[in-house]
C-alpha cells in the first residue's frame with residue numbers, strides 16, 4: 001500500500017490545478033494518477049489556439065497550455081504516475097489502480113480529489129436506429145483521430161449536434177479535406193457560441209439544418225447514408241418530412257456528461273464538489289459539472305486543492 005497526503009485521480013487541467021493549489025497550500029506528498037501517457041487531459045487534442053489568454057496572458061494552443069500546467073506541477077515536485085488507471089475508490093480512502101510497471105496496487109490518501117473529466121454520449125445512448133456499421137464516432141474521438149493521430153475518419157461527414165465541439169469538428173473535418181454534408185440540430189437555434197457558428201460553419205458554407213433529427217443510419221459494413229426528419233417544437237418527428245443524406249461518417253456531438261462512475265460505484269455521494277458522506281473526497285472540473293471555459297475549471301480546481309490542504313493540515 002502506498003500512502004499520500006493527497007491523491008488526485010485525473011491529470012487534466014482540473015487535476016493538475018488542484019494538485020498545484022494543494023501543494024502551494026502546504027500539502028507535502030501529492031500524487032496524480034493519469035490513465036493517459038501524458039498530463040494535460042482533453043486539451044492535448046485541442047490543437048487550435050485561443051487558450052491561455054486569461055490564465056497566462058498569452059495565446060496558446062491546447063497542448064501548449066497543458067504543458068504550462070504540467071511544468072508548474074513538475075517544478076513543485078508533485079509526483080505523477082502516467083498510464084495508470086484508477087479502478088476503484090473505497091470509502092476508507094483506498095484507491096485500487098493499475099499500470100504496467102506496478103501491476104495492480106493500492107494507494108491511500110488522507111484526501112482524494114476526483115478530476116476524471118467527462119464522457120460523451122454514444123450511439124447507444126442517443127438511441128439511433130440502424131445496425132452497428134463502421135463510421136460512427138463521438139466528436140471527441142474524431143477530434144483525437146484527426147488532431148493527435150493525423151488520420152481523417154471519413155470523407156463525407158454529418159455532424160449531429162451544434163454545440164461548440166460539434167461546430168469545431170465541422171470545421172476541422174472540412175479543413176482537413178472531408179466534405180461536411182450538414183450539421184443536424186433538433187433545436188430551433190444552434191447550441192454553440194455565435195462566433196463558432198460563424199467561423200466554423202457559415203464561413204465554410206456548411207448547411208446547418210435546425211429542427212431536424214437523425215432517424216436512421218443506412219449501410220451494412222460502413223455508413224452509406226442517413227435519414228433525417230423535421231421535428232416540431234416539442235422535438236417530435238414530423239411524418240412525411242424524411243430526407244436522405246449520403247455520407248460515410250457520422251460524428252455525434254450530442255452531450256458531455258460528468259464521469260463520476262468510480263464515485264457512484266463506491267456509493268460515495270457528492271454535493272457541490274464535496275463528498276457528503278466521506279470526509280476528504282472532492283470532485284472538480286468536468287467531472288463535477290461541464291464547464292464553459294478554462295477559467296472556471298482552474299478556479300474550481302484551486303478551491304478543491306485548498307480544501308484538501310485544510311483537511312490534510314488538521
Ligand SMILES: Cc1cc2nc3c(=O)[nH]c(=O)nc-3n(C[C@H](O)[C@H](O)[C@H](O)COP(=O)(O)OP(=O)(O)OC[C@H]3O[C@@H](n4cnc5c(N)ncnc54)[C@H](O)[C@@H]3O)c2cc1C
Pocket residue numbers: 009010011012013014015033034035036040041042043046084085086087115116117118120139140141143165168256284285286287291292293294297
Ligand atoms: C471531447 C472533448 C473535446 C473538447 N474540445 C475542446 C476544444 O476543442 N476547445 C476547448 O476549449 N475545450 C474543449 N473541451 C473542453 C476541455 O477539454 C475542458 O474544458 C477541460 O480540458 C476539462 O478539464 P478536466 O481536467 O476537467 O478534464 P479532462 O481534460 O478530461 O481530464 C480528465 C483526465 O482524467 C483522466 N482519467 C479519467 N478517468 C481516469 C481514471 N479512472 N484513472 C486515471 N485517470 C483518469 C483522463 O485520462 C484525463 O486526462 C473538450 C472537452 C471534451 C470532453
